[in-house]
Amino acid sequence: MDLLHRIGVPLAAILIFLALWEGIVWWNGWPNYKMASPSDLPPAYARYWQLFLTMGWQTLWRTVAGLGLAVVFGTLLGMVMGFSRTARDGLYPLLVGFNAIPKATLVPVLALIFIGQHDFNTVLMAFLISFFPIAVSVGIGLSTLEPEYRDILRSLGASKLTIFWKIALPKTLPEFFGALKVSVTLAFIGTNLVEIVSPHGRGLGALFKSGETNGDYPLMFAVLIALAFLGILLYYAVVALERIFAGWAERPQH
Amino acid sequence: MPDLIDIRGVSHAYRTPAGPLPVLEDLNISVPEATFCAVVGPSGCGKSTLTRLVAGLMKPDRGEVWLHGERVTSPRRTVGMAFQNPVLLEWRTILENVILPLEIVAPRMPRKDRVERAMALLEMVGLRGFEAKRPSQLSGGMRQRASLCRAIVHRPDVLIMDEPFGALDNFTREDLWQTMRDLRAAEPFTCVLITHDLRESVFLGDQVIVLSGRPASTQFILNVGLPADRRIDVLYTPEATDMLHLLRDQIRIAQGREETVAGGAAPRDGQAAPARDRTSPALSPRDGGAR
Numbered sequence: 001m002d003l004l005h006r007i008g009v010p011l012a013a014i015l016i017f018l019a020l021w022e023g024i025v026w027w028n029g030w031p032n033y034k035m036a037s038p039s040d041l042p043p044a045y046a047r048y049w050q051l052f053l054t055m056g057w058q059t060l061w062r063t064v065a066g067l068g069l070a071v072v073f074g075t076l077l078g079m080v081m082g083f084s085r086t087a088r089d090g091l092y093p094l095l096v097g098f099n100a101i102p103k104a105t106l107v108p109v110l111a112l113i114f115i116g117q118h119d120f121n122t123v124l125m126a127f128l129i130s131f132f133p134i135a136v137s138v139g140i141g142l143s144t145l146e147p148e149y150r151d152i153l154r155s156l157g158a159s160k161l162t163i164f165w166k167i168a169l170p171k172t173l174p175e176f177f178g179a180l181k182v183s184v185t186l187a188f189i190g191t192n193l194v195e196i197v198s199p200h201g202r203g204l205g206a207l208f209k210s211g212e213t214n215g216d217y218p219l220m221f222a223v224l225i226a227l228a229f230l231g232i233l234l235y236y237a238v239v240a241l242e243r244i245f246a247g248w249a250e251r252p253q254h
Numbered sequence: 255m256p257d258l259i260d261i262r263g264v265s266h267a268y269r270t271p272a273g274p275l276p277v278l279e280d281l282n283i284s285v286p287e288a289t290f291c292a293v294v295g296p297s298g299c300g301k302s303t304l305t306r307l308v309a310g311l312m313k314p315d316r317g318e319v320w321l322h323g324e325r326v327t328s329p330r331r332t333v334g335m336a337f338q339n340p341v342l343l344e345w346r347t348i349l350e351n352v353i354l355p356l357e358i359v360a361p362r363m364p365r366k367d368r369v370e371r372a373m374a375l376l377e378m379v380g381l382r383g384f385e386a387k388r389p390s391q392l393s394g395g396m397r398q399r400a401s402l403c404r405a406i407v408h409r410p411d412v413l414i415m416d417e418p419f420g421a422l423d424n425f426t427r428e429d430l431w432q433t434m435r436d437l438r439a440a441e442p443f444t445c446v447l448i449t450h451d452l453r454e455s456v457f458l459g460d461q462v463i464v465l466s467g468r469p470a471s472t473q474f475i476l477n478v479g480l481p482a483d484r485r486i487d488v489l490y491t492p493e494a495t496d497m498l499h500l501l502r503d504q505i506r507i508a509q510g511r512e513e514t515v516a517g518g519a520a521p522r523d524g525q526a527a528p529a530r531d532r533t534s535p536a537l538s539p540r541d542g543g544a545r
Contacts, residue, residue: 148341155309156358156408159331166354170345248345248388 032217040218041225048219051207058201060193062119066126067187067234071180074134075126082134082142082168091208099132103190105235107197120201122194122204130183137179138245141172174249177242188227204230258444258458259285259308259412263315265469266303277303277313279469284459289446290438292455294501294507295465295473301448304470305416308446322411326471331359334410334443337416340391342389352403359408369442375403378440379433395426395501399433406443408476419454428486431457431458435484453489456480461496464504 018038033039045052056060056093077095081088110121145168153163195205204223211219243250256274261283261508275290277300285291295301306312307319310329319326321333334355342351352372358361359473375386377397389397398418419427431454437521449455455462476497481489488494 003480071500146339146341148337149343151306151309151311152335152341152354152404153358154416155311155329155333155335156355157331159360162358167343168359170343173345246345 008128008213010108013137026079033215036217036221038209041222044061044216044218044222048207048222051224053202055202055204055207056230059188059195059205059227060234062122062203063126063187063191063230066123066190067130067183069123069127070131070134070183070187073162074131074179074183076140077131079142081139082145083174088139095132095135096174099174103129104193104197107194109173110194111198118194118198121198122191122203125194126190129193130187132183133177133179133186136170137175138176145171146174173246174242177238181235181239185231185240186221188231188234192227223244257284258287258322259283259291259303259446260318261319262318262320264307264314264319264444266300266307266312266314266316267469269443271397276469278307279471281317281465281470282284282398282472283463285444285446288402288442289460290447290458292447292449292459293465294449294452294455294462296467296505297450299465299468299508300470301465302416303334304441304465305414305446308414309335310414319419331408331413334405335410336398336401336405336413336415336418338420340351340389340394340397342397342404343518344389346359347386348376348381348387348392348400349373350401352385352407354404354518355408355432364414370405372403376400378437379403379406383512393426395430402430402434402437406437406441409443411444413443413445417448417450421449427451432486435460435482439483442536448484452505455501456482456494456497457486457489462501465507466508467510473508474503 022038025035029034030037077091081091106125106128107121110124114120114124149167149171151165152162160164191203192205192208195201195203196209200206201209203226206222208220211217211223261281264278264281265276267276269275269479280376281304283293283304293301303312307314308321308403309327310326310333312317313327323476342348343354349369349372352375353368356368356371360368373382374384374386379402381396381399381403384392384396384400385509394402401419405415419430422430435458444533445458447455447458460478461479462476463472464476465471466473478497480494489498504545
């Protein structure tokens with residue numbers, strides 16, 4: 001019953017969504033060079049499945065690599081901001097300003113600095129776009145730690161590192177995972193931005209671009225669905241990690 | 255023998271944007287070994303600052319804090335702390351929470367011994383069978399019991415408590431007073447309890463110290479003089495009632511509402527006045543100059 005509920009309900013929602021999509025296209029009588037319908041997608045996947053596998057893999061690994069960088073850098077930055085008021089006051093406006101810049105404007109900048117290094121540029125963009133939520137939430141999590149939590153260990157002469165390891169870090173984990181869920185989708189946007197905008201790109205973004213160039217609408221929509229699938233995959237990977245490392249924060253539901 | 259805790263002429267002020275805010279002014283407190291010192295005083299008079307000073311978490315501007323004949327300048331492992339908020343770690347079970355101080359103080363202690371020690375304490379406070387639960391699965395009173403176990407698991411010389419029972423309902427609170435009494439009977443430690451509850455201070459304390467309003471200094475010391483194995487009934491004896499009256503009057507003075515009492519403007523205040531004048535061998539006057 002529980003398993004049926006957990007898998008059946010989302011599956012039904014997806015099927016209803018696809019049916020509505022198909023219905024709208026059919027109702028309006030749109031040809032597939034105007035708007036593809038779900039029934040156009042299987043032929044597109046069948047025709048290009050090898051491209052989807054190689055391009056999908058490229059998009060996936062570069063996104064995960066960028067996300068990994070974002071986790072490391074974001075956590076470190078968050079620690080600095082969480083422990084030092086001066087760092088917090090100094091870095092916040094800079095960070096907010098940087099986050100406000102549309103990342104598309106950075107693509108030509110990166111392309112010029114690291115010319116020809118497509119993989120590196122893509123990973124860098126995925127990282128740049130996704131570290132902000134992690135840094136902010138870790139910073140807030142650490143700076144709002146109630147002083148009593150620190151005092152129970154400090155009064156025993158524990159070092160700052162011990163306090164961080166035993167209390168501050170685990171206590172911040174729920175916030176960290178909340179931010180990571182946001183960052184996962186952001187990282188995908190970063191990867192695809194570079195893949196679509198930069199010439200002779202690779203990955204699903206480039207496949208999308210080639211579909212656009214050739215007026216192959218079913219291919220373009222097939223790429224979008226593939227991207228959504230990868231996004232869901234990574235998101236649930238984060239949820240699984242959260243269950244393992246911060247499952248204690250889940251309240252039993254009555 | 256020197257007193258275990260000796261606070262000598264301590265003054266402290268916090269720096270605020272509006273200038274220094276003095277919270278303690280020439281405070282003197284001595285607590286003999288294995289006795290229980292309850293500290294009461296008006297709200298915001300610097301009682302919590304006192305706990306942080308004794309724990310070595312901060313240094314006073316002036317004056318000295320001595321523990322066991324040694325001057326306190328930094329945190330010491332021989333101190334245990336409990337707060338109004340039980341501050342249990344949500345990601346640990348109750349047992350692992352109680353063990354936490356041992357991980358810091360006795361990193362080489364075998365796991366088996368740690369568990370044994372923690373379980374013995376949990377048994378004593380009536381939490382046997384709950385050791386595998388998470389803090390969120392326990393009631394407020396049970397969480398506070400676990401917090402007490404954690405505070406003394408490493409056998410500290412001194413237990414410092416900052417209103418540990420303040421957020422509990424009356425019945426739970428009285429239960430915990432008795433738990434506290436039993437814990438002290440089982441393993442003697444010196445206790446400093448900050449509280450707002452006068453009944454609590456008389457039931458648990460060997461001496462009750464009344465702090466004056468901010469900046470706080472020692473205004474009055476009451477030697478309770480009741481046997482260690484008290485029962486809750488003791489609070490309903492005339493002796494305890496007199497002490498409660500006296501403490502209450504002292505709190506009024508500390509709050510700066512002395513005039514209304516002394517002036518006798520209201521008849522109800524007049525009734526309370528005689529208790530203040532009574533001299534009993536159990537009561538000692540303020541010993542501000544004692545060194």
